[in-house]
Amino acid sequence: MARLLESGEIWTDFFEVQQGVPLDSTEGVNEVTQEHARIDFPSEWTRQHLLDLESLTEREIRILLDTAELMRTLTDNCRNRLSLLKSFTSANLFFENSTRTRTSFSLAAKRLGADVIEFTASSSSLSKGESFIDTAKTIEAMNVDAVVVRHKTPGTPHILSTRLNCSVINGGDGPHEHPTQGLLDILTIRQHRGEIAGKTVALVGDITHSRTARSNIWGLKKLGAHVIVCGPATLVSRDWESLGVEVAHNLDSIIPRCDVLNLLRIQFERQYTRPFPSVREYALLYAMNKERMARAKNDILIMAPGPINRGVEVTTDVADGPHSVILHQVTNGLAVRMAVMWLLSEAKKRATGVAA
Ligand code: CP
Secondary structure: OOEOOOOOHHHOOOOOOOOOOEOOOOOOOOEEOOOOOOOOOOOOOOOOOEOOOOOOOHHHHHHHHHHHHHHHHHOOOOOOEEOOOOOOEEEEEEOOOOOHHHHHHHHHHHHOOOEEEEEEHHHOHHHHOOOHHHHHHHHHOOOOOEEEEEEOOOOHHHHHHHHOOOEEEEEEEOOOOOHHHHHHHHHHHHHHHOOOOOOEEEEEOOOOOOHHHHHHHHHHHHOOOEEEEEOOOOOOOHHHHHHOOEEEOOHHHHHHHOOEEEEOOOOHHHOOOOOOOOHHHHHHHHOEOHHHHOOOOOOOEEEOOOOOOEOOOEOHHHHOOOOEOHHHHHHHHHHHHHHHHHHHHHHHHHHOOOOO
């Protein structure tokens, strides 16, 4: 029999949850009602948008992670529904392709009892000349409470947050940030290795074009990790050193020190010139493979935000091996996105005097 929060220590600073409620069901997705799980809103959280991790405080990042952990536990690892967002509608405004982020936001909203609008740029009236802002305002006018936006232009979610009344969540803005990806990566590290402070986390690959790298760097640094960015000099700038990030170009020299390796994709779609002679050469120097695993710590954590290119940044035996938590990251994405939507929605209710 599954039980809610048999320990519950990690969020005792602001959450109070009724303990010992059975989650058993014979079929389908279970409903965890608020009568079963009372969640106290963390009053320090006031943000109505999630645009980046750079502007968040350490405390806000901890609230997001703790709330995600709570969502995960209350819903039996995101299998069950927790009806916190009834009468809430979210819209996915995706102007770039996505598998994980779009489906994860959709399912997270549904797990909380919300309705979801799916918008795809390629089949929309943008092709008839409608502007991006008018498109967003049109979707918002359908009584939408939150939009998740993915766009190739950095700053798009920030602009939308000044033009719309609903909450705006950054689902990835060009090479700038991907805050929910950063949060789910950090949550995964915390679940598997405990406190982030003092851990050495290397982000390997195309740092220059990676929004995932930026969100990880901001989040991990605020929580006290030692962050290394590693890759070819053409894709890893020394500028990161001014923020206290270690820059390395030789993966083999850093592997023995790392607790976590987060293997990033080479983002050819954002590059105007080839950053290295061949993919084969890149794989020889930077792919995580069994020979490199032999030189890593015994409990090294292998992560990748996906999509992964097998044989380029990671070999199949490592991607599917015992140190890999790549699919755990995906599950944690649901919990993080549930947490984000609930926190933003509650903050808005409180700011507008709608809160119960
Ligand atoms: N990690 C990530 O953002 O994946 P998608 O592009 O599939 O959403």
